[in-house]
Amino acid sequence: FLNQFKISGFLETWIPPDEKFGAVFCIFWLYFTTSLQLFQLFSRMLQRIDYKLKRQDSTKTLLIKSEQLLRIEEHDFALRPGFGGAAIPVGIDVQVESIDSISEVNMDFTMTLYLRHYWKDERLAFPSRNNLSRTFDSRLVKKIWVPDVFFVHSKRSFIHDTTMENIMLRVYPDGNILYSVRVTVTALCSMDFSSFPLDTQNCSLELESYAYNENDLMLYWKNGNDSLRTDEIVLSQFFIEHFHASSGLAFYSSTGWYNRLFINFILRRHIFFFMLQTYFPTMLMVVLSWVSFWIDRRAVPARVSLGITTVLTMSTIITGVSSSMPQVSYVKAVDIYLWTSFLFVFLSVIEYAAVNYCTTLEEMRKMKKGKIPSTFNASQAMAFDGCFHDNDIELTPFSRVAPTLTSDPLTTPAQTPDVRPAEGTRLRRQRSVRENVDLLVSNSYMIDSYSRLAFPLSYLLFNTIYWSLYS
Numbered sequence: 001f002l003n004q005f006k007i008s009g010f011l012e013t014w015i016p017p018d019e020k021f022g023a024v025f026c027i028f029w030l031y032f033t034t035s036l037q038l039f040q041l042f043s044r045m046l047q048r049i050d051y052k053l054k055r056q057d058s059t060k061t062l063l064i065k066s067e068q069l070l071r072i073e074e075h076d077f078a079l080r081p082g083f084g085g086a087a088i089p090v091g092i093d094v095q096v097e098s099i100d101s102i103s104e105v106n107m108d109f110t111m112t113l114y115l116r117h118y119w120k121d122e123r124l125a126f127p128s129r130n131n132l133s134r135t136f137d138s139r140l141v142k143k144i145w146v147p148d149v150f151f152v153h154s155k156r157s158f159i160h161d162t163t164m165e166n167i168m169l170r171v172y173p174d175g176n177i178l179y180s181v182r183v184t185v186t187a188l189c190s191m192d193f194s195s196f197p198l199d200t201q202n203c204s205l206e207l208e209s210y211a212y213n214e215n216d217l218m219l220y221w222k223n224g225n226d227s228l229r230t231d232e233i234v235l236s237q238f239f240i241e242h243f244h245a246s247s248g249l250a251f252y253s254s255t256g257w258y259n260r261l262f263i264n265f266i267l268r269r270h271i272f273f274f275m276l277q278t279y280f281p282t283m284l285m286v287v288l289s290w291v292s293f294w295i296d297r298r299a300v301p302a303r304v305s306l307g308i309t310t311v312l313t314m315s316t317i318i319t320g321v322s323s324s325m326p327q328v329s330y331v332k333a334v335d336i337y338l339w340t341s342f343l344f345v346f347l348s349v350i351e352y353a354a355v356n357y358c359t360t361l362e363e364m365r366k367m368k369k370g371k372i373p374s375t376f377n378a379s380q381a382m383a384f385d386g387c388f389h390d391n392d393i394e395l396t397p398f399s400r401v402a403p404t405l406t407s408d409p410l411t412t413p414a415q416t417p418d419v420r421p422a423e424g425t426r427l428r429r430q431r432s433v434r435e436n437v438d439l440l441v442s443n444s445y446m447i448d449s450y451s452r453l454a455f456p457l458s459y460l461l462f463n464t465i466y467w468s469l470y471s
Helices: 002-014 017-055 272-294 300-323 333-368 433-442 445-470
Strands: 088-103 108-120 134-136 149-152 154-159 167-171 176-188 200-209 217-221 228-230 238-252 256-269
Touching: 088 200, 088 238, 088 256, 108 200, 149 154, 149 176, 176 200, 200 217, 200 238, 217 238, 217 256, 228 238, 272 300, 272 333, 272 445, 300 333, 333 445
Parallel strands: 088 217, 088 228
Antiparallel strands: 088 108, 108 176, 134 167, 149 200, 154 176, 167 176, 200 256, 238 256
16 A cells, blocks of 8 residues: 555656646545455455354354255154164144034035144254254255144145145254144044034044054153143034143054044034924924814815925925935934924825714715705805814614614714613713724714814923923
8 A cells, every 4th residue: 555655656756747747646546446345454454253153153144055964864854863773753733723624414514724843853963152043944954853743534634825835844953853844634423413403512633643653652741731722712513612632542453553633523413404494394384283283174175285285395404404414323312303294294195084984974874864965065054163063964863772783893883872860869980992992983084173282292392302302
């Protein structure tokens, strides 16, 4: 620098006056190049100082590659940490993000969760004065050892990869490692539909190491019962009653014992959907079948069409429910209700068949006894209350003497002799089964009268027992 100043002074005295412009330009150029050299020298000094400061904390070093910092090339990461020694403990922490779907037909559920692993690998320890960790993505995970945890009874599973693979690896200076993945898994859930749809299902997601048994790897919940956390989950058909974590051992005859972790959750089904879609329509169909008890017994088209319509509707409801359920070999609660209701509807049709048959027998008797002319039109004798009464026709008085029995029971009903008891006593003889049947045939309209009361009471009793058992 001093030499350059000497040269510039010499030039000012030696260069002729007519060449002053060239001399000034040379002097200016010398000053510019000198200043530039000073700036470069100062910048190099600052870089050396900064490098010495950063060298003390390797977590902030940008000049050293991650592979060199973690000394990946110096170790064989195909082997687990502490190979040949005690089992390496691997802590598990799970946060359930959502339960996407629950299928009764396939007997499975789909869950999205954050699965976190905690273990220590001293081979990845690195110097750090401030004890700060370093975070990596999936590109470094493929170069080191990670636990081979898989989902038992899993049908399908995948790690989310939008926009990058949802994998995080965090390495601490002492060798502790946090490995987190966001995964969606569809797993089997053995459901019991004996009380469907008033059922409660207990499903579980099971985690286990595939290659390392309990002598090489020990799985455990990192924070005990607090290791399982859930966000607010709302399902359409289920209410989540409880989430809890548990652990156990699984034995395989070929490879030995393995640590297994369980994510258990209890699901209680919402009944309101099935009340609207199944139970209320079934109740209405049963009540609708009772309307035929108030229709005149001689209105054959009205009562038959009403009975057939309710029977077909019940068949449609049963078919619809069965198609949305797995083909199990046992009886479900909804099957009991539907088939019992179907039986009530079917019995209402059978009831009218019995009424019609008894009415026909009654008319045949009266025609043979001459009480009804052969030209009588039965449709003209319908009463306004829905029943055909025999007092609408003039009947001949009964004889006080018991008639002789004939071989045809339809022509002459069984009569008992008029036995007068002794004075001061009152005897009441119990009717036989044949007499009760004969009385029922003679008064067929009473079947509808009794059915109006018997059917609703029986159905009410059935509903009381059903809902008290399953609710």
